Amino acid sequence: MAEGRASGSQLTTVAETETEERMQPPPRALWGIGEELAAVHARLSGILLTEQTMDTALQLITSLARDTVAGSLGSGVTLLRADGQPATSASTDPLVESLDTLQYGLGEGPCLTAWAGSTMVTANDLTTEDRWPIWSPQAVSLGVRSVLSAPMEAGGTPWGAIKVYAESAGAYDERAEDVLRRFAAQAAIFVSNVHLARDLIATATGMVAARKGLDPERAYRQLISLSRSARIPLSELAERMVASPVRPRATDD
Amino acid sequence: MTEPHARFRQAYDAAQLSVPELWLRYFALGGVASELEVDAYLNGAITLPAFQHDMLAHAINERLDEITPPSAPYSEEYTAIDHLGHHLSNGDQGDPQ
Numbered sequence: 157m158a159e160g161r162a163s164g165s166q167l168t169t170v171a172e173t174e175t176e177e178r179m180q181p182p183p184r185a186l187w188g189i190g191e192e193l194a195a196v197h198a199r200l201s202g203i204l205l206t207e208q209t210m211d212t213a214l215q216l217i218t219s220l221a222r223d224t225v226a227g228s229l230g231s232g233v234t235l236l237r238a239d240g241q242p243a244t245s246a247s248t249d250p251l252v253e254s255l256d257t258l259q260y261g262l263g264e265g266p267c268l269t270a271w272a273g274s275t276m277v278t279a280n281d282l283t284t285e286d287r288w289p290i291w292s293p294q295a296v297s298l299g300v301r302s303v304l305s306a307p308m309e310a311g312g313t314p315w316g317a318i319k320v321y322a323e324s325a326g327a328y329d330e331r332a333e334d335v336l337r338r339f340a341a342q343a344a345i346f347v348s349n350v351h352l353a354r355d356l357i358a359t360a361t362g363m364v365a366a367r368k369g370l371d372p373e374r375a376y377r378q379l380i381s382l383s384r385s386a387r388i389p390l391s392e393l394a395e396r397m398v399a400s401p402v403r404p405r406a407t408d409d
Numbered sequence: 410m411t412e413p414h415a416r417f418r419q420a421y422d423a424a425q426l427s428v429p430e431l432w433l434r435y436f437a438l439g440g441v442a443s444e445l446e447v448d449a450y451l452n453g454a455i456t457l458p459a460f461q462h463d464m465l466a467h468a469i470n471e472r473l474d475e476i477t478p479p480s481a482p483y484s485e486e487y488t489a490i491d492h493l494g495h496h497l498s499n500g501d502q503g504d505p506q
Contacts, residue, residue, distance in 0.1 A: 216433070353438070358439060373460050376463075376464075377460075377463060380463060383467070387474065387486065390438055391437065
């Protein structure tokens with residue numbers, strides 16, 4: 157099944173995950189089981205989704221993008237917070253970082269356009285670009301002429317945008333656009349799957365904790381031993397648990 | 410380096426995962442240590458909380474399950490999944506132990 161997954165094959169892994177449709181968001185009905193569970197879940201999510209760790213995942217995505225789209229100086233990816241503010245971002249080098257910081261400071265730039273319009277954005281010569289009148293000249297002064305940016309969307313959620321920069325004008329053709337578009341789609345699935353996997357496991361942990369009166373760590377360890385004894389990956393186990401119907405508390409038997 | 414840590418390291422080597430790949434799996438399981446910390450931990454340079462260790466160990470073990478030939482299940486494994494469903498949907502049935 158998952159044999160042959162050598163280093164550098166994240167893209168294949170993402171594609172496999174897509175076709176398997178393994179990660180489903182928890183059903184709303186879940187929240188019926190008790191306020192204490194909701195509280196545990198909220199607390200766990202807060203602990204689990206730290207920015208530091210997400211940054212590392214994004215870092216991997218950017219290096220893959222830079223190497224995938226030929227002729228690129230560097231690459232950057234930006235995820236947006238739930239409130240719609242661009243926040244977490246990662247880049248392959250300081251140049252991309254300054255270009256990004258500039259975008260968010262100014263409130264204009266190719267990534268923001270790609271994300272807001274859910275559309276691929278291509279700029280073949282930033283010296284004559286008029287969509288971002290303030291950002292473009294500054295990008296040029298930093299040595300960038302071409303930029304390509306694709307929105308990262310999965311499961312109806314616009315997770316953010318990814319972009320590659322090049323030194324020369326007209327660096328990106330339709331083929332490069334196509335590569336980045338597909339890459340962005342896979343990266344978005346990856347980001348949303350990682351989040352969903354963590355979310356499902358956190359939810360399942362909360363369920364066990366609430367039902368058995370355990371603290372989250374002990375509940376999680378119990379899930380691990382169930383996963384070992386039943387030989388089911390933890391994410392799959394969590395998915396089954398979250399998807400299984402919740403029975404009313406007081407039944408007669 | 411203690412004996413268990415040597416075994417931990419051997420299991421990681423057998424899993425044939427790069428540090429970023431292992432870190433991603435660990436992160437998806439809920440791990441909070443950074444990739445650098447995981448790398449340092451594998452090399453015995455730093456310690457991690459036991460809970461983080463367990464997530465990391467589980468990420469390695471799941472990977473080993475993927476790449477090793479299947480092993481024959483014992484009788485109790487036949488009922489493990491049923492037990493699991495029962496156990497979880499009924500709530501307070503208690504542990505077998």
